[in-house]
Amino acid sequence: MATKIGNVDIPGVTVLAPLAGVTDHAFRTLCREQGASMAVTEMVSARGLAEGSERSSEYLDFDEHEHPISVQVFGSEPEILADGAQVIAERKPDMIDLNCGCPVKKIVTRNAGAALLKDPPLLGRIISAMVQAVDVPVTLKIRSGWEDADEAVRVAQVAEDAGASAIAVHGRTREAKFTGQANWDIIARVKQATSIPVIGNGDVRNPELAKEMMDVTGCDLVMVGRWAIGNPWIFKGIETFVATGEKVPDPVLSDKIEMAVRHLHLSVAAKGPRKGVFEMRRPLAAYIKGIPGAAQYRQALMTEDDADGVERLLYVILEEQTQSVEVMG
Ligand SMILES: Cc1cc2nc3c(=O)[nH]c(=O)nc-3n(C[C@H](O)[C@H](O)[C@H](O)COP(=O)(O)O)c2cc1C
CATH class of the missing domain: 3.20.20.70 (Aldolase class I)
Structure with missing residues (x-):
């Protein structure tokens, strides 16, 4: 190939x-x-x-x-x-x-x-x-x-x-x-x-x-x-x-959140805390696209300019989504 x-x-x-x-x-x-x-x-x-x-x-x-x-x-x-x-x-x-x-x-x-x-x-x-x-x-x-x-x-x-x-x-x-x-x-x-x-x-x-x-x-x-x-x-x-010809299973939300956090860390390491967080806005929105409440989560992520704050928010999203699935289940 x-x-x-x-x-x-x-x-x-x-x-x-x-x-x-x-x-x-x-x-x-x-x-x-x-x-x-x-x-x-x-x-x-x-x-x-x-x-x-x-x-x-x-x-x-x-x-x-x-x-x-x-x-x-x-x-x-x-x-x-x-x-x-x-x-x-x-x-x-x-x-x-x-x-x-x-x-x-x-x-x-x-x-x-x-x-x-x-x-x-x-x-x-x-x-x-x-x-x-x-x-x-x-x-x-x-x-x-x-x-x-x-x-x-x-x-x-x-x-x-x-x-x-x-x-x-x-x-x-x-x-x-x-x-x-x-x-x-x-x-x-x-x-x-x-x-x-x-x-x-x-x-x-x-x-x-x-x-x-x-x-x-x-x-x-x-x-x-x-x-x-x-x-x-x-x-x-x-x-x-x-x-x-085989299909790889799609990532689940925890994979996406972990990837987003890793992406954030790499971005901050390469560009520093300010630019590194700012330039994550587009990718962060893409990692959470399609989940229930994505618009509100995106709003919160877009206004957070501290890397630790963004990471905390990402884990809050994961926790809230996991709980809502458990409740529905
Ligand atoms: C945000 C964005 C930035 C892009 N920047 C470049 C670029 O710097 N150089 C380039 O050749 N094409 C650039 N493109 C075009 C893409 O490389 C690609 O040709 C286009 O998105 C179509 O492919 P896709 O349908 O897989 O997105 C850009 C596209 C987007 C959406």
Whole structure:
């Protein structure tokens, strides 16, 4: 089942998607422990790195246990991306990924992210410059197009010719942002049109959908983003289901609370008590999603800014939920 990206062995089929504000060291650690075969960092500015910004370089912090890891970079100028890639390569990641999918205005008005889909020759020059600048494989992550899904095939071919080692395809156009359903057909078309590994992405919510995406598109790896937030177990579920057809039991509330507490500790250890707690708000809401009274619990968690307080609240939630099940039982 293993796929090779350049010279790097990916042991299974799952990849944690780059998610700005989410796939930090703490979350990547948990997803790797729960079976993700590889993780991608949050995107980092090539210009920031090339100019020596300390804030940008914080995105490059990862541990030995995180290999294989890919660092994602964004930008629009070949020389600056080559310089940025060199700074990243000094930290010895396994590969470097070029962001060609970010739909956010601030990024596309600077000709970066999904704007690169409109200019395949420029994208080719960027990939070439990065490939020449570093020894690790260079990959890219695209959307299906700017407005039109056909753009992906041309972009993928240009990128392969320029030396890209793999391509991740999110089956939505820039225009669609996150609306509607991901178009998996474009993933299949990119797979047919290229000979580098293709990573399928978009709306993989569970192991069955991961297997279906692989069967329907022929993609080599499956990338999971939003559906991993508050649910790092999804990776073990997919790896097991794709390899054996067996379903791993879903986590119960005590598993979720313990994971949330561990996530909190890792976040605070990496970012300090203030930022570490603040940046847990989105994941905490995801861990308790769907339980009775989730809205009130979320409200309480969002207004607590002390790590011990958050931990206490999490255990109160567990206790209250366990008692209410006992009463009902
Ligand atoms: C909060 C958030 C942040 C994201 N940040 C990035 C990013 O930094 N780089 C990138 O290539 N894609 C980014 N994406 C897109 C995801 O990587 C992925 O392509 C998208 O969510 C579709 O996959 P999913 O359906 O599994 O979530 C982001 C998506 C979300 C929801």
